Amino acid sequence: MTETSGEDGRVFPRETEQVVNEVAQDLRTLDDGAAWFSGLSLAGRQEVLREVAGYAMQAHITAADGRAGVARSGVKPTANPSVMICMDPPRSGFSNLPADEHVKAFRVLVSVFAVADTRRRDTYCKGTCGHTWHNLPAAAKRP
Template identity: 55%
Template structure:
């Protein structure tokens, strides 16, 4: 499991706090940050994140609801919005990371509780 996958899933499962993840993300080079944002988009698609998950994610992210990534994550269709968030300029990367990660955490928690409850074999769902 690569570092980004582990960190993202640890935050989603409450094993790592957002601030530690943001510090790690901020230390990456721009091209690596862009790759992590795209990875988060893929993960949120796999977890079937919704606009409602986005609203909850924004409230957990520490990002103002009027910030560009926060506005985009609650728009429909969600898939297009997530791709747009990943493509925001570098000055927006940390806010985009916070919003995408918090939204993924909401969607992934629901997925683990409903679909994988007690029988999940995904390595990333069995970190604890």
């Protein structure tokens, strides 16, 4: 998977997919993922937030996943992204939050995705999964 960004500061989807799934599977720390995210341009961060929100929705997050993810994220439960993800149904529009809330939104979205995706890997996909993003090699573990 590519590790590069476009010349316009946007991130290619496969890079985002790799980083998010590594964080979700504890192959990369949330802090490392947030540092990667922080290094992106404004347009890149907005694109990643849209993408990660899509991953979370595809994982069929629940309000309980939202609460567990917020607790895991290190973001205050009263922060805008935390409130948005815990609503039933969860709100969208994370990329429209002010730029100073983007890192919080990333941490919340990735953490909630990790909770929901772990549940799905442990139930629906257990032992029969062919999803490449559910089968990342442990050797890819990053600090």
